[in-house]
Amino acid sequence: xxxxxxxxIVATGCGFSGHGTVDATGPGGEASDALLTIVDTPADxxxxxxxxxxxxxxxxxxxxxxxHAWQVVTTTPGxxxxxxxxxxxxxxxxxxxxxxVSACSAYLTYAFSxxxxxxxxxxxxxxxxxxxxxxFWLGMDGQAWENANVLQNVGFQWRTLSTPKMLTSGSxxxxxxxxxAGVQVDRIALDALPTPPP
Ligand SMILES: [Ca+2]
Numbered sequence: 001x002x003x004x005x006x007x008x009i010v011a012t013g014c015g016f017s018g019h020g021t022v023d024a025t026g027p028g029g030e031a032s033d034a035l036l037t038i039v040d041t042p043a044d045x046x047x048x049x050x051x052x053x054x055x056x057x058x059x060x061x062x063x064x065x066x067x068h069a070w071q072v073v074t075t076t077p078g079x080x081x082x083x084x085x086x087x088x089x090x091x092x093x094x095x096x097x098x099x100x101v102s103a104c105s106a107y108l109t110y111a112f113s114x115x116x117x118x119x120x121x122x123x124x125x126x127x128x129x130x131x132x133x134x135x136f137w138l139g140m141d142g143q144a145w146e147n148a149n150v151l152q153n154v155g156f157q158w159r160t161l162s163t164p165k166m167l168t169s170g171s172x173x174x175x176x177x178x179x180x181a182g183v184q185v186d187r188i189a190l191d192a193l194p195t196p197p198p
Contacts, residue, residue, distance in 0.1 A: 052112065053197050055081035056124075056185040059108040060173065068093060068106040068181055076127055078155045079186045084127070090182025092132030101137055101144050105177040110188065117168050122161045123196035124176070125187040126150045133182030139175045140165060147179050156186045158196035 057072045058081070067089075074083040087106055095105040128134035128150040138161060139145035148159045174188060189197050 052191070053187055053189040054110050054112075054174075056085045056108070056176070056188055057081060057083045058110075059085070059176075060111040061109045063107050063109075065106045066093075066104060068178060070106055070108050070176070070178070073184070076156070076184055078127070080125075081187070084156070084184050084186040085176070086184045087178035087181045090133055092130070093178075093181040094132075095137075095177070095179055096135075096147075098137075098144050098147070101177050102142075105137065105179065107175055107177040110174040110176070111171070112173070112190075113171050114167055114169050117166065118192055119164045119166050120190050120192060121164045121194050122174070123158050123189040123191060124148065124185055125156050125158050125189075125196070127154075127156045127184040127186070128152045129182070133180050133184075135179040136183050136185060137175075137177035137179050138188070139177070140167070141172055142175060144175075144177065150183065156184075158189075160194060160196055164194070 059070070062070055068087055070085045071088050072083045073086045073088075076084065085108060095101060122138050122140075122145060124136065124138055126136065126148075130152060134150040134152050135147050136150075137144050137147045145165065146161050146163060148161055150159055151157060174190065176185060176188065191197060
């Protein structure tokens with residue numbers, strides 16, 4: 001499916017941009033700006049799915065909790081956009097129990113408007129340097145979707161949460177919670193595909 005809406009449905013001032021086939025660029029697409037790489041993304045069988053990628057440093061809001069906060073950092077090479085976010089201080093402080101995430105975990109939100117419903121996967125591009133800073137929580141609309149661990153010392157890499165979710169059209173927000181302080185997140189993608197964007 002050719003998705004002519006791809007660059008029109010840019011979300012509400014939050015850094016989210018659609019990616020898919022764009023008439024102006026044709027299959028394969030070309031990078032349109034420093035923050036967005038346009039790639040072909042097949043829609044689902046019903047033709048309802050859209051895909052988005054957001055630079056983690058373009059969050060909508062940031063909420064510090066228990067002396068920890070996500071901050072924009074540029075130290076680790078290999079990030080895209082203008083940096084990545086890291087839960088600091090990076091002392092490995094854990095928030096590993098799902099039901100208590102809201103009480104012990106600093107978090108970022110990414111607000112966006114979904115034009116059509118669909119089944120979506122969440123992906124995050126993440127880096128970690130030790131086994132005490134290699135996990136995070138990622139969820140939708142304030143609910144912890146699931147946590148994911150990251151391979152250490154290999155630079156930024158995509159991680160895909162295992163369970164897709166059916167989302168309605170309209171306003172939503174992705175939540176990024178700290179699980180182990182120090183983890184570094186470069187990009188987040190909401191995608192119809194179980195494989196992350198390039
Ligand atoms: Ca980034």
